[in-house]
Amino acid sequence: MTFTSRTPRVVAARKLQRRRDRDQSGRFLAEGPQAVREALASGVVVELFATADAIEKHADLAAHAPVVSVVDDEALAGLADTVQPQGLVAVCEQVDVSLTDALAKRPRLVAVVAEIRDPGNAGTVLRTADAAGAGAVIFAGDAVDPYNGKCVRASAGSLFHVDVVRTPLDVVTPLREAGLQVLATSGYGADDLDTLADDGVLRQPTAWLFGSEAHGLPDDLLDGADRQVRVPIYGGAESLNLAAAAAVCLYSSARAQR
Amino acid sequence: MTFTSRTPRVVAARKLQRRRDRDQSGRFLAEGPQAVREALASGVVVELFATADAIEKHADLAAHAPVVSVVDDEALAGLADTVQPQGLVAVCEQVDVSLTDALAKRPRLVAVVAEIRDPGNAGTVLRTADAAGAGAVIFAGDAVDPYNGKCVRASAGSLFHVDVVRTPLDVVTPLREAGLQVLATSGYGADDLDTLADDGVLRQPTAWLFGSEAHGLPDDLLDGADRQVRVPIYGGAESLNLAAAAAVCLYSSARAQR
Structure with a gap:
C-alpha cells in the first residue's frame, strides 16, 4: 500500500x-x-x-x-x-539531553549558541563543533529550535553525534562548576585569540559562547564569562560571520588541547 | 522627480x-x-x-x-x-583585477575558490579571507560570479577590500611563480593542517585552494598543488562545510605569518 x-x-x-x-x-x-x-x-x-x-x-x-x-x-x-x-x-x-547530563560527562570542549535565530548558522556551528571534537552544543535562551529542518540539514548528521542541550540563558555558573573556563566571543573583547593560544590558555577545558551576528552576546553572558575574546582581524573586514568565527575559535581550542 | x-x-x-x-x-x-x-x-x-x-x-x-x-x-x-x-x-x-596585477603586489596570503557555485559560500570565503589578511581572492574556473547579489551581500563589504580575480582553472603555475606555496584542501589530504602549523610550513607565503563541498577540487589542481592538506576531524562529523574549512585554514596561516 x-x-x-x-x-x-x-x-x-x-x-x-x-x-x-x-x-x-x-x-x-x-x-x-x-x-x-x-x-x-x-x-x-x-x-x-x-x-x-x-x-x-x-x-x-x-x-x-x-x-x-x-x-x-x-x-x-x-x-x-x-x-x-x-x-x-x-x-x-528528539535527541537532546539535559545540561546536567551533558556536563556530567566532563566534556573538554563545549559550544554555546545564545539567542541565535538563524537555523542555517546554528546547524553549521553544530557541525563545526562536532568536527572540532566538542562534546556538547548548548542552545541557550531564545535560540532557534535545533530540530528546525534547516538546522538539521546544516548540521549534516552532527545533531546525532554531540550532546545537544536546550537551556535558559544562565549557563555560565553550571559550565564553570563543570570545570570549564567560559570564553565569550566579542568583536570588542579584551583578549585576542592568538595571544590566548600563545599563552597556553586554550589548553584548559573550555566552553565558547557565541551570540548572533546582529546582536552579539547578551550582556549577562558577556559579563559573566571568564574572558571576552576577539578573533583578530588582519584585513579590512569589520568582523567574521558567526560560522567562521566559531570555526576559528573551536579549532584553536581543539589544536591546543591535542 | x-x-x-x-x-x-x-x-x-x-x-x-x-x-x-x-x-x-x-x-x-x-x-x-x-x-x-x-x-x-x-x-x-x-x-x-x-x-x-x-x-x-x-x-x-x-x-x-x-x-x-x-x-x-x-x-x-x-x-x-x-x-x-x-x-x-x-x-x-566592477572591481576585479587581472591575476598578473594581483600577484605583482606579492600577497603573502591568497584564497582560491575553484568551481564554487554557491554565491553565499563564495561571499563568506571572501569576507573570511579579508579578515585573515589575504591580499587576493581568486575565482577560478566555472565559479559563481563574484558580483552575484548574494555573494556581494555575504562578502559584507570585503569585495571592495581585497583584490578579486576571475581566471581559468590553471592557476597553480602563476601562483608558484609569485613565490606562494600552493596548498590544496582535501578531506583525504596526506598532510594534516595542525602538523603543518607545528612544523612551521604555514609561515611561508601561501595560496589556499578550496573546492566545492559537493565535488571537492578538480584533479588538476589537487595534483598540481605542492601539498594536499586536510583539516583534522576530531569528532564524528564527516567533514567541515566550505566556509568553516576556509576559516580554519586561512586563520592558521594568518596566525603563523604574524
Whole structure:
C-alpha cells in the first residue's frame, strides 16, 4: 500500500515541520540518506517514509528502520523541506539531553549558541563543533529550535553525534562548576585569540559562547564569562560571520588541547 | 522627480541582477548602507538609487554619490535582492583585477575558490579571507560570479577590500611563480593542517585552494598543488562545510605569518 499526502500518518508527520508540533510531540523530521543513516545509527527513528524508488536505492537503510511506509512522490515532497529530498524522510525522537547530563560527562570542549535565530548558522556551528571534537552544543535562551529542518540539514548528521542541550540563558555558573573556563566571543573583547593560544590558555577545558551576528552576546553572558575574546582581524573586514568565527575559535581550542 | 519601476534608468539597472547583463556592462548592484558605503569609499559608484526616506537617514552616503536618483518604494524593491534593502541600491563599476596585477603586489596570503557555485559560500570565503589578511581572492574556473547579489551581500563589504580575480582553472603555475606555496584542501589530504602549523610550513607565503563541498577540487589542481592538506576531524562529523574549512585554514596561516 502506498500512502498519499492525505493518509493520516503522513498528515500527522507533516505537522512536524512546525515548531509547536515538534515541541508537543517530542519528535522531528530528518530527510535525505545521510541524515536518515545517522538517525538510524542513533536508534531514534520511529518511522521511515520513502518512495518505492528510494527503498530500492537505499535498501540498507530501509532494512534498518523499525517501520517503513511507502509514499508517493507528492506525499514525500510534502514531508520534505528541500527541493530534492532524495526520497527519504524519517520521523525521529528528539535527541537532546539535559545540561546536567551533558556536563556530567566532563566534556573538554563545549559550544554555546545564545539567542541565535538563524537555523542555517546554528546547524553549521553544530557541525563545526562536532568536527572540532566538542562534546556538547548548548542552545541557550531564545535560540532557534535545533530540530528546525534547516538546522538539521546544516548540521549534516552532527545533531546525532554531540550532546545537544536546550537551556535558559544562565549557563555560565553550571559550565564553570563543570570545570570549564567560559570564553565569550566579542568583536570588542579584551583578549585576542592568538595571544590566548600563545599563552597556553586554550589548553584548559573550555566552553565558547557565541551570540548572533546582529546582536552579539547578551550582556549577562558577556559579563559573566571568564574572558571576552576577539578573533583578530588582519584585513579590512569589520568582523567574521558567526560560522567562521566559531570555526576559528573551536579549532584553536581543539589544536591546543591535542 | 521620483523615479518609478518603469523609468528607463531603473529598468536598465534592474537588468544587472542577471549575470549576462553584468558581464556585458561591467557593472553590478550593491545594496544596503554597508555595501554602499564601501563602494563609495572605493570610488566605484556610478549612480545611487535611494528612497526619499533613505536619503534623509543616510545623508552622509547620498552626499558622496556622483549621482543620486530618488526612487519610489516599488522601484527600490525591484532593484533590491533582499526583502529589507534599507532604501539604497548602488550601480557600481566592477572591481576585479587581472591575476598578473594581483600577484605583482606579492600577497603573502591568497584564497582560491575553484568551481564554487554557491554565491553565499563564495561571499563568506571572501569576507573570511579579508579578515585573515589575504591580499587576493581568486575565482577560478566555472565559479559563481563574484558580483552575484548574494555573494556581494555575504562578502559584507570585503569585495571592495581585497583584490578579486576571475581566471581559468590553471592557476597553480602563476601562483608558484609569485613565490606562494600552493596548498590544496582535501578531506583525504596526506598532510594534516595542525602538523603543518607545528612544523612551521604555514609561515611561508601561501595560496589556499578550496573546492566545492559537493565535488571537492578538480584533479588538476589537487595534483598540481605542492601539498594536499586536510583539516583534522576530531569528532564524528564527516567533514567541515566550505566556509568553516576556509576559516580554519586561512586563520592558521594568518596566525603563523604574524
